[in-house]
Amino acid sequence: MATAKLRKENQQLREEIEELQGNLKQITADISKKNESLIEQDGRHASQSTESTADKDKSLEKCEVIANAVEQIENYNYQYNIKITGMPQQNPNESADETGSMCLKLCTAIGADVSIYDVDIAHRVPARRQSNRSNAIICKFVRRLAKEKVIVARKQTSNVQPEQLHRPRN
Numbered sequence: 001m002a003t004a005k006l007r008k009e010n011q012q013l014r015e016e017i018e019e020l021q022g023n024l025k026q027i028t029a030d031i032s033k034k035n036e037s038l039i040e041q042d043g044r045h046a047s048q049s050t051e052s053t054a055d056k057d058k059s060l061e062k063c064e065v066i067a068n069a070v071e072q073i074e075n076y077n078y079q080y081n082i083k084i085t086g087m088p089q090q091n092p093n094e095s096a097d098e099t100g101s102m103c104l105k106l107c108t109a110i111g112a113d114v115s116i117y118d119v120d121i122a123h124r125v126p127a128r129r130q131s132n133r134s135n136a137i138i139c140k141f142v143r144r145l146a147k148e149k150v151i152v153a154r155k156q157t158s159n160v161q162p163e164q165l166h167r168p169r170n
Contacts, residue, residue, distance in 0.1 A: 080120070080147055084137040089124060096123050102165065103139040107149075109164040110156040118146035 087102060100122040107114040120142045124135040141147040 080141045080144060082139050082141070082147060082150060084139060085133075087134060087137055089134040094124060096121055099123055099137055100139070103137060105165045106157070106160065107153075109160045110150070110153040112149040112153040114141075114146050114149060118142055 084103065084106065087106070091098065100116070100119050103119060103122045104114060104116060118141055120140040122137055122139040125138050126135050127133065141150075
């Protein structure tokens with residue numbers, strides 16, 4: 001009888017082991033499915049991250065192209081300008097016509113053959129830092145050749161007298 005009892009217990013243990021092995025296979029399969037699902041989700045997130053990085057790179061490239069274009073336009077627009085410093089400003093509300101007239105008088109005094117039709121606009125610009133100096137004049141020419149005439153003759157500015165500009169000596 002003892003052997004029969006042992007055989008019965010042994011059989012029950014085998015059945016329990018087989019049941020546990022079945023449960024283990026089921027748990028392993030569930031874990032594999034969840035792992036695959038997580039890997040798939042991570043792959044989607046990675047591809048979205050890669051796409052957003054690519055979009056950011058494209059946007060940065062476009063911004064750089066636009067910034068370069070703006071800089072080129074500004075440089076092109078400023079190529080006809082000259083800056084005149086040291087011309088006293090007697091009227092605080094000086095008009096563009098008055099400023100343009102002073103520019104023409106200065107050009108004539110230094111020997112540059114420039115007419116009123118060569119000047120697009122002339123105006124005063126305030127200094128970046130507060131000082132007791134008068135504001136500089138920006139004179140924009142219509143033609144590059146007119147600007148070059150002034151640039152060639154600019155060495156003669158030291159010989160200009162206030163009377164030539166119809167201004168009293170200070």
